[in-house]
Amino acid sequence: MTKKPFRLNQEHVIGLVCLAVSAIILSITPTFPKGKANIGLTGPAFFPDLLAFVFILCGVYQLWYGTKNAPSYSPITLDTFRNLFKKKETRTAYLIILFMVGFILLFDALGFLLTTFLFLLLFLLRLGASRWQSLFYALFFTTIIYFLFGWLFTISLPSGILAYVGL
Amino acid sequence: MDAILSVLRVEILIPWLLAMVLGIFVGAMPGLTATMAVALIVPLTFHTPPIVGLAMILGVSFTAIFAGDIPATFLRVPGTPASGAAVLDGYEMNKQGKGPLAIALDLTCSTLGGTIGVLILITISPILASFALQFTHFEYFWLALLGLSMSAVITKGSTMKGLISMTGGLILSTIGLDISTGYPRFSFGSTYLMSGINFIPVMIGLFGISEVLRSISLTSHDQLGDAAIVSNVKADFRSVGSIMGRNKRLILQSSVIGTLIGALPGAGADIAAWVAYGMAKKTSKTPEKFGTGSEEGVIAPTTANNAALGGTWIPALVFGIPGDSITAIVLGAMMMYGLKPGPLVFQGSRDLVNQIFTVAVISQFFLLILGYLGIRAFTWFFKFPRNVVLAGITIFSIIGAYALRSSVFDVGLVLVFGILGYLMERVTIPLPPFILGLILGPMIEENLRIGLVKTSGNFWPFFNRPISAFFAILLVLIFLYEPVKLLIQKKRK
Incomplete structure (x- = not known):
């Protein structure tokens, strides 16, 4: 059985955007002040980090979904941009x-x-x-x-x- | 009686009625939604007393939902998504020459459904509010998360895309000063970003500008509709009384279904209409007539979609959790008036709550009159040049956003989120969870973090209190329902 070549589609793009946004959040939040774990005071990074983690899961799922259901979506090529x-x-x-x-x-x-x-x-x-x-x-x-x-x-x-x- | 007299004043009546007329206009235009009508009107309401603003929002939503049924009946094009189910039998009746009867039945049922929905709201809300007084940060955290998650799961399309939209809104809500430490997050030194992203420009962009862009990029028709088809539109009320008399049980059933579904966060008038239609078909003695111009097929969805509007106000007023994108806007507006929706609003602002209920009931009578006039004016609406309507919406959206804080930055936000909304719809990511995420984000974060401070960082109290545990289990079930259902179906095959 020949392996089909990878074709980028809209589901992949959504996944990549999710991962990119997560990467931006996770690269910024280490500069935020830390919380005090012993009294349960979470820092300003706590909630954004949590959301970035959820977004990573969403992104990975979208990449898998886009690959699994590739025949249902038209691939993104140079013609897509021309159109x-x-x-x-x-x-x-x-x-x-x-x-x-x-x-x-x-x-x-x-x-x-x-x-x-x-x-x-x-x-x-x-x-x-x-x-x-x-x-x-x-x-x-x-x-x-x-x-x-x-x-x-x-x-x-x-x-x-x-x-x-x-x- | 005092509440009635307090809202029947000229300074309230005029803007209220004008907003209802706008609702008819926007609702009857295919492509423009009731949410968009509310989004257009909200910037105006910030310059009026709270009850005037809320009367305008309530009025515009009731008329817009009904008006969407007019093109659904006569053109087979739903004016708003909530009229999707009304197309099926309404248009079939029109094809059989019974269009005037269908629309008269529609208007009467919308009014009745709306009234029953509001009466349920009036009865249930105070009881739920006294129960909600027992809630602490733990319960509110789960409740807000539950409401938000339901909006992601229930909205059309894949659950994952709903979740992405919801998380996107939540991420946006973290921009600005941190609620606990005051540290500026993701503001990049900008004073505009430091104060957070205001939901109004975001909402105007997502629901207003994206709709304009979509409309421009999809069609080149000069007029909103084919005037030749709609040149003889009228309502015929002669046999409405007897038909409704025969369908009393169906009207009540659809009203209750509409209100209950409306009360579920995220499920608005469109889902209510489809469920009521399906239920009516199941319980009908003549299900085979559905889809061929059945009177029951007109009654069920049109009763339910207006009843749902009353339902959406239940979680909004009682818990501060919006039932749909319209009440999400209402919540934001109430916060800007300095009101905090939740159980305490029934004690601290009792008079205002009574006024809201009164306005909602009286709006139904106005709907009957304005709806009738709207049907008569339908032919005129559709002769209006489409480009002029789009230009009007665009400029009102832009200046409406500017007027909030006299800030060009907000106009920029409208454009950015207009483009984002357009792109999201292109790839079938639903918009409502995004705006709900933006509005509920601070509530979820605040309750989570304060809860953790109370327990010195221990997560256990979020699960071991009875109501919290119930909400947590419900949340898990909501997300597991779809995958488990698919798995069972796969195994059976």
Whole structure:
């Protein structure tokens, strides 16, 4: 009987992530102060170490499970990564994530009004809304949120560069 | 009477009703869940008095669970996971031209199921609370662990993935200052991480943003539904009374099943609906009609899923252990109001508990009215551009998270956990155990460590007290049930 070659699948990846997280925890916790065993006072490392141990068990199980049930899962190859960018809808999702990163980076500098408006405009345009529709809803949501959070709940929303024009 | 008057005030009624309308809107949209509706509303509730916030959360969850049945009946697409079982016979009735009757029956049963669930909650909670007063750190440790483990075992998919999700949430809960020594754990010098990971941005990311990403990456439809199919949606109540009269026992049976399953930590309205459906089929005189447009097949799941909501509040209020992801959010919200859910809340905040019960009962009457209007508005909902709805949800999620502490860091958390939630769902790791782990983590750790200090490091008292031992055995049985069942099945083959 020929031995089938090892093919990485999603179950293996889950197992490897569990083991990696456990390794990170166990490499950090030795720097934590120790507890006092004689009075039952456990140190700050006690609970994270316990959880890391559980995660190791989970990781090992996932690796075994992924290998045992390999035919049920499609193997992860270079094509898997290529396919991640093939579908237009998936690319749109990645772009939305990028828009959100931009929102976070620019929120304080540009201020709530500008950042929110620009984010919504780009979001709607990318999702196929017409220019006028995008403009209308971007303005609509920005205004609603500004009045709801900024005015009704008196939450301080950053003015950013608009502070120079008194907004 | 005082409790009724105290909640029927304009400043409570307006946000409460608006939240219920939002629940109808979100619940009726396939892909958007009741948990997501609650997640969207929670940031608003922090700026209101506790009873206003809790009325909004209660209201939104009741309407969202019902509204999920509308597309289930007319489009064969459940609006929320809790409506999965309602699809079977509801849609079949619709195909036979009895859609208006099915949805009218659905609404009436949802209201009745919700009312019975809440009445059971009102009756049982104070009794359980007085019993829970005997609990010490040992019992609370096991109880929290039991609740968390049940959520990992009961949720859909493999138990191991539920366990991974749960442990992930628990690990996240260890970030920040240590409860005993004050030592900053895994904070890497960041003042944001030092104060721990707030569960609200995590929850908004996991249930809100991940849903948006999933929705964008899966479909390119311009509208939420096919308007041509749903252009003539209405409710026909004419024969509802007589059908319900014939099925009194089934309504009661499904309500009790729904409430009991709801009370199990981790088992929410979706599981309740399926179990009630299965039980109705087993006890029916005409089981062969199930799946072909049976009235009983509509009554059982729709009664049970709303009854389960009352049930989920039992462990949440009495023990501080959430019954599902919605009550997990409620617990977090209550803690932020300065309330500590548990048996003492029935003594220290008796008035608030009475108000919560009153709101839950009155919400059922509002559900009947708003549910009817929601059915009428269904056609309009589905003409709404999908991209606008997604944009609205995204920006409300982002600003809602920011509003908690006026912190861009929290918006970053929303994005990070949105991506994580999206990836977890792709590899079928359930999300609810993760959020429950994050919320219950401090409770489990605190009770374990204080218990150990009390016993000078001896673990034995965690096992030799009667209630602790019972919980410990139950926990072992929960995890052993599935493997032992598989082993027996294998041996038989």
